[in-house]
Amino acid sequence: MAVGLASMRFDVVTLFPEMFTPLTDNGVNARARHQGIWDLHFWNPRTYTHDVHRTVDDRPYGGGPGMVMLAEPLEAAVDEALAARQQQGMTDSPVILMSPTGERFDQALAQQWASTDGAVIVCGRYEGIDQRFIDARVTHEISIGDFVLSGGEIAALAVMDAVIRLLPGVLNDQQSAVCDSFHVGLDGLLDSPHYTRPEIYKGQSIPAVLKSGNHQLIAQWRREQSLRITAQRRPDLIEQARAKGLLDKKDEQYLLSL
Template sequence: MLKIDVLTIFPEFFTEVFDFGIIRRAKLAEIVEINIHDIRKFTTDKHRVVDDRPFGGGDGMILKCEPIFAAIENLVGKREDYSDGTKVILLSPQGRVFKQSAAKEFAENAKHIVLICGRYEGVDERVNEALVTDEISIGDYVLSGGEPAAIVLVDAITRLLPQALGSETSAENDSFSDGLLDCPHYTRPADFRGMLVPEVLLNGNHAEIEKWRKEKALEKTRLNREDLLK
């Protein structure tokens, strides 16, 4: 059975969404187990704060790393402790585009999938650097958060699991907009478990910050979406 855990700050978004059709049948048949987790429950302050302003300035808020680290480590341990078949997926516009081949890969090889739903301007990059095995986007557009993307992945992967469609050949006949990706983002604390925010974002020199961001955006685009540079 494939286990899927979804991390979100809006657990209500998923109320009943997985209680219909193929996913419901797969759950009842114990082909897949789906759990929704509220990231706020992994905070340690009385106000359950999950976001903060970005280092270096800029619009929007960034999801903090502490509660996400706590949630992931509670579910699957630290990165070096991940068991075979564990996939921690960050849902982000900066990720590689999700395609049918990726859905097939996860359905065939994953035993435990954790989906991190981004929000606001993004997620502190240290989550990506230290915890994430795959950074996934569902297309070249921006949503208010990763929750719709999580639903897409759960649906696409679940229907490819053995027996989920009732026929082994049902999925075999399935069919299948410019610019750079965003740069990495960081927020408080500046030092988390020895992982430091790049010094350039702390020095207040906006010209240097802008230059760094452009360089990192190009680097991430080359890494994840080289086709955008052609």
């Protein structure tokens, strides 16, 4: 690494830091990191666990498949990453969660971020992340497309690569970046929030319906949350579902109530 602080720094919260070697060890990104144009640090949530098994996930409240990542280890990892960035004078540090339910990442957003100090990027795993962590620490939720990956690492690699290559000095010919393209569930709806143990985290409880044991009410709550989030963040998906006849009368009544 070149002497001096990098102009851009990424702090990645991940269970699998080894997945980022394509970015750090290959091509123009590796060369730029060696030159000190950007830097990368990892924060593993398992480091912030307190049990012998270093547990980072648990079963979801309300039932359902898969496991949900615990809030506490993620929050501790993010807080330590933010403190490290602050020591370098980076006081404006967004916390970005790679998520299929997030805002669509595009070239305009890459250009916007290329003029910043970087960010903390959280890479989820399993079925989802406890919503209370998202509410408390995440400032942006970002998606790279309408598909689901096994975790956020590949998506984070794509976002970081798109941003880093726009930094001055990364490409041999900066005009190459200016000439780039885009320069300047089953029904296609976004997912509902997820919660796991503990039942009360820092004074915040999970929605009561998820503890009711009434699977019909739980399904209705999840459907309504899905409709609400999709209407807010991706209204185009609502229109697509409507055109395909995938919204019933109850769905339309709920959307009208919003």
